[in-house]
Structures are given as C-alpha cells and as structure tokens.
Amino acid sequence: MDLMSEVIRMVRVGSVGSRVIRHSDPRGLRFTAFAGSGFHIMLRGTCWLITEDRPPVPLRPGDIVLTSSGAQHGFARTRRALADLPPSAMGPIPPAPGPCDFEFLCGAYRLEHGYAPQYLRALPDLIAVSPDYDRYPEMRALVAILEAEVGRARPGSGATLRSLLDLILVLVLRQWHEQHGSAPGTDDPAIAAALRQIHEHPQHQWTVGRLSDVAGLPRTAFSRRFTALVGQPPMSYLISWRLGCGARLLREIDASLATIAREVGYSTEFSFSNAFRREYGVAPGHFRRAAFAMPMAEVSATAE
Structure with missing residues (x-):
C-alpha cells in the first residue's frame, strides 16, 4: 500500500478551499487552530512564521508552510508573539488591492468531524519547506495553476482545486521526508x-x-x-x-x-x-x- 496516497484520500473526506491573502498590516495576522490540514505558499515579499512555542522562522518567496494537523500559527513582517497577532478573517474573501508587505496562497482541508490522520499528526505541527524548484519544476507549475484558479467560478473548478491541493501536499511531504526521514515508525x-x-x-x-x-x-x-x-x-x-x-x-x-x-x-x-x-x-x-x-x-x- 502507498501510505501517503491513502492518507491524502483520508483528508479528502473533508471540505477543501483556497484563497490568496495580501497583507500590509504591521500587526501581522493569526490563524486559529482548526480540525484538518493545510498549507501556505509565499508568493511575494518576506515575513516571519510565528508559532506558540518555537522561535520565528523567516520566509521568502517560494517557501511553503505545512500545517500538518491544524495548529494555531501566524505571520508578521517583524518578530512578534503569537498572542499579539490579530486573528485572520475566514472565508472566501478577495485579496486586498494595492501594495502589500507579503502575499501568500492558502490551501486547506477542513474536517467537519474528526481530525487529521495520525500520519500527519505525528509530524511537527508546523513545517517550513523551501522546495527545490529546479529539481521539482512541477511544483512551480502547480502553484501557478492554483493561483490562477483561486476565486474563479469556472466549470470543473471544484475538482481542479482538490487535485491541485492533493498534488502540492504530496510534493511537500515528499521533500520533507527526503530531508528528515521516513514516516514515523517506518524506519524500524x-x-x-x-x-x-x-x-x-x-x-x-x-x-x-x-x-x-x-x-x-x-x-x-x-x-x-x-x-x-x-x-x-x-x-x-x-x-x-x-x-x-x-x-x-x-x-x-x-x-x-x-x-x-x-x-x-x-x-x-x-x-x-x-x-x-x-x-x-x-x-x-x-x-x-x-x-x-x-x-x-x-x-x-x-x-x-
């Protein structure tokens, strides 16, 4: 059995969604904890990934943050405490027009009932990955297609969105496992x-x-x-x-x-x-x- 494929099929039992966020508020923004998994892809600008119990992590364009099991986290252009960040509004909100400090693309699998599979819950709560886009040129193409699809109500967009999120999640997990080892327990x-x-x-x-x-x-x-x-x-x-x-x-x-x-x-x-x-x-x-x-x-x- 391909364990990663089976896990992707399990998270798909929830609803999926994606949006682009352009942010210019110096206070930053915070995402509350949720049942499920998701990711953020930095498109433009730079910022810090803020978590509850770890030092801030600098992010630049192309970096991807995986929220393996829906842990609370945030982003800001300067180092700040997570509790000081205002909560982000949820839902299909169009990105703010005009200049911004940083811009990122979100994708999420939300589970109305239950929680992320143990495979994902056994990973660190927040994972920051700098993909090797030269080695994985398909990742660059997937991000571009997802960005183009977000917010456009076109025939087939529901199926396209699910497939794009699946593919990006698989590539992020592959690269992380290449750098940090196999899934928990599988090395023994x-x-x-x-x-x-x-x-x-x-x-x-x-x-x-x-x-x-x-x-x-x-x-x-x-x-x-x-x-x-x-x-x-x-x-x-x-x-x-x-x-x-x-x-x-x-x-x-x-x-x-x-x-x-x-x-x-x-x-x-x-x-x-x-x-x-x-x-x-x-x-x-x-x-x-x-x-x-x-x-x-x-x-x-x-x-x-």
Missing part, C-alpha cells in the same frame, strides 16, 4: 512490518499479540516501541486507521454500513457505528449525508 523494520499489515489488512482481527508476532518482538517490547515511534499504542492506532478508512469509504462508495463495517474490521454495523460516533462525534449515516449536502460553493468557502 519490526514496527514497519506491523504498520504494513494494519494498513493493508484493517479487516483482520488484530490483537497486540498477533501484531507483535508480525513484528517478531515480545508483546511488551513491541507495545513500548510502537508507542514511542508512532505516537499511539498499537490498538489505538489500529482503531484510528480503521475508522479513517471507514470515513473515506462512506464518502467514496454507495455500500451499506454493514458492508463498510466488515471492510474495516468490525463484525457488525452496530459496533462500527458506536466506534465511529466516539471518534467523529456523529453517526456514520449523518457523516455520509453531510458530504452530499454541501454544494461546491460552500466547499470553496471553507478555506483559510
């Missing part, structure tokens, strides 16, 4: 073996004992190492992965709840529904209906 052969089985066969009746056998480790040692590397105990990760797959299937296929429950490892529709409600806060049927109730105009309105 024993834990990688267990993760591979969970990802490829979520419907199996896994237990900690069975997964430790796959890893070739004693049960206690396996649990301890898995939790340290992945950020969750094995069974918690398994449940999150199963329900993430279930959420994706609810949005992608017109199958019964009982069928989807079996596909992701639950013996009955009732047990799947209870677990799903605990994880996402709504019943599976409501989650599925909400996807078809949102028109594309509303989808584009959810961007930062």
Whole structure:
C-alpha cells in the first residue's frame, strides 16, 4: 500500500478551499487552530512564521508552510508573539488591492468531524519547506495553476482545486521526508512490518499479540516501541486507521454500513457505528449525508 496516497484520500473526506491573502498590516495576522490540514505558499515579499512555542522562522518567496494537523500559527513582517497577532478573517474573501508587505496562497482541508490522520499528526505541527524548484519544476507549475484558479467560478473548478491541493501536499511531504526521514515508525523494520499489515489488512482481527508476532518482538517490547515511534499504542492506532478508512469509504462508495463495517474490521454495523460516533462525534449515516449536502460553493468557502 502507498501510505501517503491513502492518507491524502483520508483528508479528502473533508471540505477543501483556497484563497490568496495580501497583507500590509504591521500587526501581522493569526490563524486559529482548526480540525484538518493545510498549507501556505509565499508568493511575494518576506515575513516571519510565528508559532506558540518555537522561535520565528523567516520566509521568502517560494517557501511553503505545512500545517500538518491544524495548529494555531501566524505571520508578521517583524518578530512578534503569537498572542499579539490579530486573528485572520475566514472565508472566501478577495485579496486586498494595492501594495502589500507579503502575499501568500492558502490551501486547506477542513474536517467537519474528526481530525487529521495520525500520519500527519505525528509530524511537527508546523513545517517550513523551501522546495527545490529546479529539481521539482512541477511544483512551480502547480502553484501557478492554483493561483490562477483561486476565486474563479469556472466549470470543473471544484475538482481542479482538490487535485491541485492533493498534488502540492504530496510534493511537500515528499521533500520533507527526503530531508528528515521516513514516516514515523517506518524506519524500524519490526514496527514497519506491523504498520504494513494494519494498513493493508484493517479487516483482520488484530490483537497486540498477533501484531507483535508480525513484528517478531515480545508483546511488551513491541507495545513500548510502537508507542514511542508512532505516537499511539498499537490498538489505538489500529482503531484510528480503521475508522479513517471507514470515513473515506462512506464518502467514496454507495455500500451499506454493514458492508463498510466488515471492510474495516468490525463484525457488525452496530459496533462500527458506536466506534465511529466516539471518534467523529456523529453517526456514520449523518457523516455520509453531510458530504452530499454541501454544494461546491460552500466547499470553496471553507478555506483559510
């Protein structure tokens, strides 16, 4: 299984949006925390990325900031404390006309229920990447196309927007992993073996004992190492992965709840529904209906 592709499909269960922000207020601006993932691409000018607990990071044109799991953050032309930055208005607001200190392009996947997949939550909250545009010329082209598409209501714009955000997110994750290593747990052969089985066969009746056998480790040692590397105990990760797959299937296929429950490892529709409600806060049927109730105009309105 291509783990990154599966994660992209999971975040797609939410709504997507994009907008351009031109900023000239010396106070800067702050984005509040949200459920989901997103990115900012610096188009023009320079500024500082401001976070709660890390030193400010200088940004220049071409840099990309990945908000892996919706953490609060901000931007300012000078070093400032995050709490001092005024909140940014949300929604499809046209960029301000005239000169500005800096300009950036936002893309976001907003999850109305639940949260970003563990794969993304295990990454640093805010990741600043300076893409190698000579090595990845397609990134430059994607950014130009996304900037041209934003704010234009044209036939096919909904599908185009999703595809562009997907491609940019994949390229940013690829470059970050090239510089900082593989996804959490995948560098350890024993834990990688267990993760591979969970990802490829979520419907199996896994237990900690069975997964430790796959890893070739004693049960206690396996649990301890898995939790340290992945950020969750094995069974918690398994449940999150199963329900993430279930959420994706609810949005992608017109199958019964009982069928989807079996596909992701639950013996009955009732047990799947209870677990799903605990994880996402709504019943599976409501989650599925909400996807078809949102028109594309509303989808584009959810961007930062």
